[in-house]
Amino acid sequence: MGYGAGLSGLTSETEQGPPPWPGTHHVCRAGCPEGPHSAVPAVSQQRHLCPSARGDVHQLLPALPAGGAQLQPSVCPHLRHPPPPDEALPGSGVRVKKLCELQPGEKCCVVGTLFKAMPLQPSILREVSEEHNLLPQPPRNKYIHPDDELVLEDELQRIRLEGTIDVSRLVTGTVLAVLGSVRDDGKFLVEDHCFAGLAPQAPAPPLDMDRFVLLVSGLGLGGGGGESLLGTQLLVDVVTGQLGDEGEQCSAAHVSRVILAGNLLSHSTQSRDSINKAKYLTKKTQAASVEAVKMLDEILLQLSASVPVDVMPGEFDPTNYTLPQQPLHPCMFPLATAYSTLQLVTNPYQATIDGVRFLGTAGQNVSDIFRYSSMEDHLEILEWTLRVRHISPTAPDTLGCYPFYKSDPFIFLECPHVYFCGNTPSFGSKIIQGPEDQTVLLVAVPDFSATQTACLVNLRSLACQPISFSGFGAEDDVLGGLGLGP
Amino acid sequence: MADQLYLENIDEFVTDQNKIVTYKWLSYTLGVHVNQAKQMLYDYVERKRKENSGAQLHVTYLVSGSLVQNGHVCHKVAVVREDKLEAVKSKLAVTASVHVYSIQKAMLKDSGPLFNTDYDILKSNLQNCSKFSAIQCAAAVPRASETSSSEKFEQSNLQVSSETQATSELTANGHGPPTSKQIPHQPKGIMGMFASKAASKSQDTNKETKTEAKEVTNASSASSKAPGKGTVMSNFFGKAAMNKLKVNLDSEQEVKEEKVVEQPLLSVTEPKLAAPAGLKKSSKKAEPVKMQQKEKKKGKRVEFSDDETKETVNMKKKRRRLKLPESDSSEDEVVPDSPGIYEAESPSPPPSASPPPEPATKTEPEPPSVKSLSGENKRKRKRVLKSKTFVDEDGCIVTEKVYESESCTDSEEELKMKTSSTHRPPAVTVKKEPKEERKGPKKGTAALGKANRQVSITGFFQRK
Numbered sequence: 001m002g003y004g005a006g007l008s009g010l011t012s013e014t015e016q017g018p019p020p021w022p023g024t025h026h027v028c029r030a031g032c033p034e035g036p037h038s039a040v041p042a043v044s045q046q047r048h049l050c051p052s053a054r055g056d057v058h059q060l061l062p063a064l065p066a067g068g069a070q071l072q073p074s075v076c077p078h079l080r081h082p083p084p085p086d087e088a089l090p091g092s093g094v095r096v097k098k099l100c101e102l103q104p105g106e107k108c109c110v111v112g113t114l115f116k117a118m119p120l121q122p123s124i125l126r127e128v129s130e131e132h133n134l135l136p137q138p139p140r141n142k143y144i145h146p147d148d149e150l151v152l153e154d155e156l157q158r159i160r161l162e163g164t165i166d167v168s169r170l171v172t173g174t175v176l177a178v179l180g181s182v183r184d185d186g187k188f189l190v191e192d193h194c195f196a197g198l199a200p201q202a203p204a205p206p207l208d209m210d211r212f213v214l215l216v217s218g219l220g221l222g223g224g225g226g227e228s229l230l231g232t233q234l235l236v237d238v239v240t241g242q243l244g245d246e247g248e249q250c251s252a253a254h255v256s257r258v259i260l261a262g263n264l265l266s267h268s269t270q271s272r273d274s275i276n277k278a279k280y281l282t283k284k285t286q287a288a289s290v291e292a293v294k295m296l297d298e299i300l301l302q303l304s305a306s307v308p309v310d311v312m313p314g315e316f317d318p319t320n321y322t323l324p325q326q327p328l329h330p331c332m333f334p335l336a337t338a339y340s341t342l343q344l345v346t347n348p349y350q351a352t353i354d355g356v357r358f359l360g361t362a363g364q365n366v367s368d369i370f371r372y373s374s375m376e377d378h379l380e381i382l383e384w385t386l387r388v389r390h391i392s393p394t395a396p397d398t399l400g401c402y403p404f405y406k407s408d409p410f411i412f413l414e415c416p417h418v419y420f421c422g423n424t425p426s427f428g429s430k431i432i433q434g435p436e437d438q439t440v441l442l443v444a445v446p447d448f449s450a451t452q453t454a455c456l457v458n459l460r461s462l463a464c465q466p467i468s469f470s471g472f473g474a475e476d477d478v479l480g481g482l483g484l485g486p
Numbered sequence: 487m488a489d490q491l492y493l494e495n496i497d498e499f500v501t502d503q504n505k506i507v508t509y510k511w512l513s514y515t516l517g518v519h520v521n522q523a524k525q526m527l528y529d530y531v532e533r534k535r536k537e538n539s540g541a542q543l544h545v546t547y548l549v550s551g552s553l554v555q556n557g558h559v560c561h562k563v564a565v566v567r568e569d570k571l572e573a574v575k576s577k578l579a580v581t582a583s584v585h586v587y588s589i590q591k592a593m594l595k596d597s598g599p600l601f602n603t604d605y606d607i608l609k610s611n612l613q614n615c616s617k618f619s620a621i622q623c624a625a626a627v628p629r630a631s632e633t634s635s636s637e638k639f640e641q642s643n644l645q646v647s648s649e650t651q652a653t654s655e656l657t658a659n660g661h662g663p664p665t666s667k668q669i670p671h672q673p674k675g676i677m678g679m680f681a682s683k684a685a686s687k688s689q690d691t692n693k694e695t696k697t698e699a700k701e702v703t704n705a706s707s708a709s710s711k712a713p714g715k716g717t718v719m720s721n722f723f724g725k726a727a728m729n730k731l732k733v734n735l736d737s738e739q740e741v742k743e744e745k746v747v748e749q750p751l752l753s754v755t756e757p758k759l760a761a762p763a764g765l766k767k768s769s770k771k772a773e774p775v776k777m778q779q780k781e782k783k784k785g786k787r788v789e790f791s792d793d794e795t796k797e798t799v800n801m802k803k804k805r806r807r808l809k810l811p812e813s814d815s816s817e818d819e820v821v822p823d824s825p826g827i828y829e830a831e832s833p834s835p836p837p838s839a840s841p842p843p844e845p846a847t848k849t850e851p852e853p854p855s856v857k858s859l860s861g862e863n864k865r866k867r868k869r870v871l872k873s874k875t876f877v878d879e880d881g882c883i884v885t886e887k888v889y890e891s892e893s894c895t896d897s898e899e900e901l902k903m904k905t906s907s908t909h910r911p912p913a914v915t916v917k918k919e920p921k922e923e924r925k926g927p928k929k930g931t932a933a934l935g936k937a938n939r940q941v942s943i944t945g946f947f948q949r950k
Contacts, residue, residue, distance in 0.1 A: 002940070035517075174544065219884045229601055229605075230565070230597050230598070230600070230601040233601060233604060234563055234565070234606070237510070238550075238563055240615075240616055240619050241520075241619060241620035241621030242509075242510060242513075242520045242618075242619045242620065243548055243550070243562075243563065244548070244550055244582070244583045244585070245521075245524075245583035245584075245585055246521070246620075247580075247583060248550060248583045249583055249620040249621060252621060253620075253621045298608070298609070299613060300614070301612060301615065302608070302615045304626060305615055305616040305623070305626045305628075306616045306619065306621055306622070306623050306626060307621075307626075308623075308625060309625055335612065337628070337629075338627060338628040338629050339626050339628055339629065340625065340626075340627065341623065341625050341626045427558075429558070441725075456561070460796060464558075465552075465558065465559055465561055466558060466561065466562065467558045467560070467561040467562070467563065468560060468561070468562050468564075469562075469563045469564065470562070470564045470565070470594060471564070471565045471596065471597030471598075471600070471601070472546075472564075472566055472567055472570065472594075472597050473596045473597070
């Protein structure tokens with residue numbers, strides 16, 4: 001649960017002190033030829049917007065000065081509607097203002113962080129409130145509601161947004177710029193809005209031969225699904241070069257990395273019997289995750305004897321809950337950690353493999369946005385996070401996250417070449433182009449325990465291909481299992 | 487003639503023992519390369535069907551290929567029954583490979599038993615799961631058990647240095663310097679070159695380039711993910727494969743003296759040998775060679791550490807010796823197994839200056855045995871409290887209890903020692919025990935405590 005519940009939670013809760021950028025106001029000058037935002041370097045543009053509780057901590061992305069401030073300069077140049085030539089913003093006269101400077105009726109641009117007030121959002125306060133005698137809300141698929149409202153916050157104030165802005169699509173924590181004017185009733189009428197856009201990207205060095213990276217997520221061990229175990233074994237056999245004929249084995253030899261993107265254990269290993277049941281019943285029973293981790297260790301042993309493996313933890317894995325999730329502890333894998341090819345990494349994870357930059361998560365960020373937005377396709381959400389330039393805008397509001405307050409490691413400083421998220425319901429992949437020649441391959445890695453499908457990314461051509469595994473079952477539905485049925 | 491042997495084996499497995507013979511199971515059981523195992527199964531099926539068309543054989547196949555689905559080209563890998571094979575092949579736009587997955591007498595309702603068979607054989611061969619596979623990874627060198635445990639428990643320089651080597655390997659892998667990565671990952675060939683623990687990978691890359699060169703042609707031709715071969719059954723040991731195997735054999739001799747992971751080389755050469763009997767022998771040969779290689783490797787590490795720690799331990803031992811008023815009989819070094827090592831560590835320091843070789847040999851194994859404790863734990867996973875009896879320099883027979891991790895065969899030799907006398911001067915006992923207690927937990931099996939092989943470093947000398 002987040003701070004949701006109608007608090008202007010983000011800023012006031014988590015801001016740790018006065019913004020450390022005294023007096024760096026940024027005002028558009030009328031007639032400034034290039035527009036203020038593109039010309040002024042980032043440092044002086046550190047207008048401190050809703051820091052949204054992020055500070056620099058462990059690993060992932062390098063330290064940043066502050067959340068919103070980092071994004072603000074990039075937001076403005078991308079306003080889609082070029083304002084009329086004599087206005088302040090890039091060739092226009094529209095100024096970027098702070099909320100406290102707004103004059104009614106004056107067209108201007110405001111940059112800030114969104115907050116979406118959602119009546120259906122689970123609220124811890126409402127739950128514990130005794131006077132309402134409310135039962136805990138049943139978990140829903142989506143918490144959106146037609147009555148949701150958007151509020152824009154900067155470091156001092158907040159204002160309701162209305163107008164041509166899709167309330168259901170946006171989620172809390174998004175940094176955006178809105179163009180419009182404030183009305184007399186105190187609400188801001190939006191004419192247009194834009195996001196920070198894709199971060200700059202360093203081009204990847206060209207490869208002279210095909211190299212592949214295999215992305216798998218949601219192995220779901222310990223879940224009792226026999227079918228998925230055979231699929232997992234087939235996957236391991238293909239990668240380690242046991243299955244297939246010579247040609248296949250040669251192709252498999254080109255797989256230079258395997259990334260396991262979370263949810264290695266199944267949801268069912270997270271049983272909380274020990275909490276609910278009496279101690280005498282659970283004293284000698286082993287946690288379900290113990291057996292599952294042993295199985296995982298054997299699988300990792302087979303894989304790491306043959307290919308470098310990066311293991312990311314996921315929602316159901318035995319590591320911390322809040323993002324960024326720490327790597328699984330090597331003591332759980334006594335067999336596999338003997339190989340140096342095994343790397344236990346964090347979630348989210350960033351790596352450079354053969355010069356190609358990978359960045360991805362185990363899917364918690366995307367599924368959280370899915371719950372609070374009307375967007376349906378996980379791949380679409382993934383693309384949206386890239387365009388908003390933030391991996392997980394809903395953290396820490398509705399997704400557990402370490403309370404960073406100085407800088408936000410989830411902001412894209414640099415655009416990756418391959419951006420993936422795990423545990424999606426189905427495979428999806430897309431290549432998008434950015435305005436500055438950025439090319440990103442988006443991959444929605446499906447849940448292996450459900451779909452028996454993994455993704456093979458070709459580093460040279462940045463193409464992604466799904467690879468499915470199946471056995472045969474009693475129902476003779478081989479073709480259906482392969483997806484080849486009528 | 488030699489062909490008949492493996493056919494008979496398969497025949498026996500399938501019909502007499504009613505087993506489910508998967509290619510993987512056969513590969514581990516006969517100690518052959520997986521592709522060889524697949525070919526054997528295919529031959530068996532062909533022959534059996536020719537001889538006796540009413541043969542009660544059910545075969546499952548592995549089909550892999552690609553087709554266009556939802557706008558992407560999807561690759562499918564599936565285990566199918568024989569009766570469904572053609573149907574599945576017809577649905578695939580491009581059939582990349584088909585081979586026999588398993589043979590069994592009874593018709594299988596689902597693929598569960600196949601998985602179980604594979605899982606069982608894999609469980610019993612976990613440590614060398616990639617031994618017979620077609621892909622070897624140069625970077626996948628199992629960290630020495632000593633160093634991996636000692637990262638956590640010991641702070642000695644040796645471990646730190648080998649740890650940094652390991653981490654540098656890691657970073658190298660992570661960022662993939664093109665040179666070192668290309669070579670192992672280019673076909674990652676059947677010929678695996680494993681860098682020695684202490685040496686860099688570079689010595690191997692040269693050899694790799696040689697073998698890889700041959701494989702490049704094959705690899706580049708097959709570099710697209712769905713090479714689109716037709717019926718591939720006959721392609722198993724195509725020309726390219728034979729080239730690879732020949733190359734492997736040549737380079738195998740060169741790297742014969744390589745370290746632990748020599749077994750893939752041997753296993754790869756096995757397909758070349760025609761005789762399955764030969765195959766069996768060579769697989770057995772692989773085992774002892776592997777053991778010795780492991781031991782040698784450990785021996786090397788042992789010696790390495792000795793230099794650094796011998797002095798300190800010697801010093802310690804000398805100091806302890808001075809404290810003791812009484813002296814014990816000279817230790818019995820002639821113990822053909824690990825007790826010799828524990829003698830070394832035992833704090834039964836005779837007060838008099840013992841002859842240098844004795845403390846030397848004693849102290850030598852101490853650090854590695856300490857290091858190997860947890861490593862051995864990882865290997866054997868058995869810690870038993872055993873009594874070690876020996877005669878120290880002063881002629882006193884000393885028995886002490888130590889914890890050690892042992893394999894089953896080792897314990898046989900240990901039992902002999904247990905029955906030795908426990909005569910011990912009481913005063914010495916009193917003083918020794920606290921030290922023994924301290925030393926006890928630090929002991930582990932000898933670094934060379936491989937099953938039914940050289941168990942202690944002293945044992946090696948004795949046999950000669």
